[in-house]
Amino acid sequence: MKTLTGITLASLLALQVHASETTIHLGDFNNFDPVAEQLPEYEEICLEGRGSxxxxxxxxxAAHLxxxxxxxxxxxxxxxxxxxxxxxxxYVSEDGLHxxxxxxxxxxxVEYGCFEIFIRGAGGEEIGSGRKNTDSVLRKNCSTMHGGVTGFRLVEExxxxxxTDWYIPSKHELIEIYDSLGAFPFFKNSSYNAHPSYFWSSTESDRWYAQAYHMTSGREAYAHKSQRLSLLPIRSF
Structure with a gap:
């Protein structure tokens, strides 16, 4: 039990019983100096690892982290x-925390989906716009041309x-992966035109096309929404 100038809760109760013998003044507590009394300071313990x-x-x-x-x-x-x-x-902030x-x-x-459908709010290209693009596409609840679910629905699940807070990167969020990490080593032996080496961004160009990026060569492309390309989901922290 922590004490205030050596007085515990139990002793305060005892003092109330013997109030005639001892008087406690409110001023005694107002003048209490924790530094002078050298009480231990509170320190937050940062536990690490799943085992904690x-x-x-x-x-x-995941929510805790x-x-x-x-x-x-x-x-x-x-x-x-x-x-x-x-x-x-x-990609990190200056202090590395986010x-x-x-x-x-x-x-x-996977297909982008939403062929021949214009999606308001899905045209953002800059870093920070991928989440909004993704949410805008998901609200349309689009179907695919060749069957199956869209890449957006897979990322949502x-x-x-x-x-579970993943989304499809915007054009420049996708390019930043290539610029920061380089060509993905598991694509270096891929054919230059192989669709798996082209990745969807969440950035829509128009009703028929969305922007994609070749993650081995660094080449930008406009891809038909019905094409089956690759996806690399991202999340913010």
Whole structure:
């Protein structure tokens, strides 16, 4: 039990019983100086590792890590580090506490969807606009031309180590992956025109096309929304 100038709760109760013998003045507490009394200071303990939270589900632990990144236990990241969700960090703020990370794995051969449909709010190109683009497309609830679900729907349902806040990068968020991390090594032997080496961005060009990027050569492209390209989901932290 912590004490205030040596007086415990129990002793205060005892003093009330013997009020005739002892008088406690409010001023005694107002003049209390914790520095002078050298009481121990509170220190937040930053627990690390999944083993520190054995009772949490993956989703609860992911939420804990996300919240901690905005508090005293925030971790500073550098480009190339493994991110909170297990992907690769490729863009960071000046202090390294916030940025973007890729998913650990890619999604292959999926359509953008929404062919012949203009999507208001999905034309953002800059870093920071991928989330809005993705949400705008999802609200349209579009179908594909060749069957199956759109890449956007797959990303919406993606759960990686408990993290479910993934989205499709905007044009410049996608280009930044290539600029920061270089050509993906597992694509170096791919044919130059192989569709799996072209990746969707969430940036729509018009009713028929969206912007894509070749992750081996660094070449930009306008891709027909019905084409089946690859996806590399990202998340913000």
């Amino acid at each position: 939270f054995p009772t949490l589900t993956e989703e609860e632990y 996300t919240e901690a990144q905005y508090g005293r236990c925030a971790k500073a990241f550098s480009v190339g580090d493994i991110g909170l969700a297990g992907g690769v960090v490729y 940025g973007l990370e890729t998913a650990p794995d890619i999604i292959r051969r 993606l759960n990686v180590n408990g993290f």
